[in-house]
Amino acid sequence: MTGAYGVGIGxxxxxxxxxxxxxxxxxxEVVAESLPHSGPAPAALAxxxxxxxxxxxxxxxLSLGGAEPVDPAxxxxxxHAAALVDAPLVSEHIAFVRAGDVEAGHLLPLPRSREAVAAxxxxxxxxxxxxxxxxxxxxxxxxxxWPDDELTEAQFITEILDQTGALLLLDxxxxxxxxxxxxxxxxxxxxxxxxxxxxxVHVAGxxxxxxxxxxxxxxxxxxxxxxxxxxLCARHRxxxxxxxxxxxxxxxxxxxxxxxxxxxxxxYPTVT
Amino acid sequence: xxxxxxxxxxxxxxxxxxxxxxxHPPGSVQHGDLAARQAELVAALVAGAPVxxxxxxxxxxxxxxxxxxxxxxxxxxxxxxxxxxxxTDWTATFARFAATRPTRGSxxxxxxxxxxLHAAARLTGPARDELAAREATWHYRGTDxxxxxxxxxxxxxxxxxxxxxxxxxxxxxxxxxTDRSS
Numbered sequence: 001m002t003g004a005y006g007v008g009i010g011x012x013x014x015x016x017x018x019x020x021x022x023x024x025x026x027x028x029e030v031v032a033e034s035l036p037h038s039g040p041a042p043a044a045l046a047x048x049x050x051x052x053x054x055x056x057x058x059x060x061x062l063s064l065g066g067a068e069p070v071d072p073a074x075x076x077x078x079x080h081a082a083a084l085v086d087a088p089l090v091s092e093h094i095a096f097v098r099a100g101d102v103e104a105g106h107l108l109p110l111p112r113s114r115e116a117v118a119a120x121x122x123x124x125x126x127x128x129x130x131x132x133x134x135x136x137x138x139x140x141x142x143x144x145x146w147p148d149d150e151l152t153e154a155q156f157i158t159e160i161l162d163q164t165g166a167l168l169l170l171d172x173x174x175x176x177x178x179x180x181x182x183x184x185x186x187x188x189x190x191x192x193x194x195x196x197x198x199x200x201v202h203v204a205g206x207x208x209x210x211x212x213x214x215x216x217x218x219x220x221x222x223x224x225x226x227x228x229x230x231x232l233c234a235r236h237r238x239x240x241x242x243x244x245x246x247x248x249x250x251x252x253x254x255x256x257x258x259x260x261x262x263x264x265x266x267x268y269p270t271v272t
Numbered sequence: 273x274x275x276x277x278x279x280x281x282x283x284x285x286x287x288x289x290x291x292x293x294x295x296h297p298p299g300s301v302q303h304g305d306l307a308a309r310q311a312e313l314v315a316a317l318v319a320g321a322p323v324x325x326x327x328x329x330x331x332x333x334x335x336x337x338x339x340x341x342x343x344x345x346x347x348x349x350x351x352x353x354x355x356x357x358x359x360t361d362w363t364a365t366f367a368r369f370a371a372t373r374p375t376r377g378s379x380x381x382x383x384x385x386x387x388x389l390h391a392a393a394r395l396t397g398p399a400r401d402e403l404a405a406r407e408a409t410w411h412y413r414g415t416d417x418x419x420x421x422x423x424x425x426x427x428x429x430x431x432x433x434x435x436x437x438x439x440x441x442x443x444x445x446x447x448x449x450t451d452r453s454s
Contacts, residue, residue: 066310067306067307067310068307096310098314099307099310099311099313099314099315100307100311102311102314102315102318102319102374103318103374103375103376104314104317104318104339104374105318105339105342105343105346105374105375106338106339106342108310108313108314108317111306111309113306115306116306119306143331143334143335143338144327144328144331144332144334144335145328146326146327147325147326147327148326209334209338210334212331212334214338247345
């Protein structure tokens, strides 16, 4: 995205009214697979576009990290989604969600191997060939790792970005979750990533279950994640940060307070 | 990170039935065979297959549980009365049912469970009505994606009859119907 969009929020039908009532909002994300295959965009999104709020389709089922070539029909839908909302870019995950015809139902981690880099790069290039706009790639939160990593996380991500020219969608809550669960330093990862390639940043809440931190998107943002936003912005402030909430929706004031906290942590104007 | 669910309209087309789970026993796959290794891992997470060699069994188990809870939430959005009828047992009931069944999309996962529970006489009245309305509207063989019924259809609910005509669903309460809550 060109220029600074500041603080945004993931648009979901359940909070459509809340999102419409944010006076300073300049961008939202929509789950790409929820957009229709034909016909117009949902009226609420069309209203946001009429206010010049940018809408970024965020894919969750492309399976860019799958060993098989990405499904052309899914790529075509992502390209259609971008055109439908006149998006400045789209985003997807560095993950796989199915193997053969079996759906995992979730984003699964890849081995940090050269073979996996090649699989992702091939699929990103196939996707880029059909897209009318740039794509940003998001590293995921992983509850477990593969046993035989050859590359560090920073090397793995950087290699994929370098070979594809894609932008980075950095999920700061995933950085926190992975560092906490692996007992590593999240700031060290920030120091090793190409922060000038960040298109925007995801922020979300999570919770600890049985000693493992889960990136739930249904809990409050931990203070440590807000602190990491500060660490990130001290190094390179991203053009935009987006709050993701996917259920257990709190009252409007609670969501407004979270958006304000993200604005404060990043130094962008409040949108509430 | 988020994951969407398959919906009958608007979302991606329902997926074909899943292939049989992992064709390789754990540990038999050589490094360099990413497709087979991914298939092994997915089978362990969603089809009850053993955790592949080298992975942390405890953490993969935690991921498996988180996946089932997430699926339970997605299915509850498609089948609100089915989920509500089970109350606090919903997540555990769905997780037991789904532990070795890869998802076929939330609509079909809930449908399969509703039919199982109906056969076991374990559906509440509202959940029976919910199932009857779906059965009257869609033709679902259980082996492939549901298709809209082109012809009128009639299904018994809980002291009700659900009639679908030209795609519109009408629920009639039968004379003499009493206890709707059982």
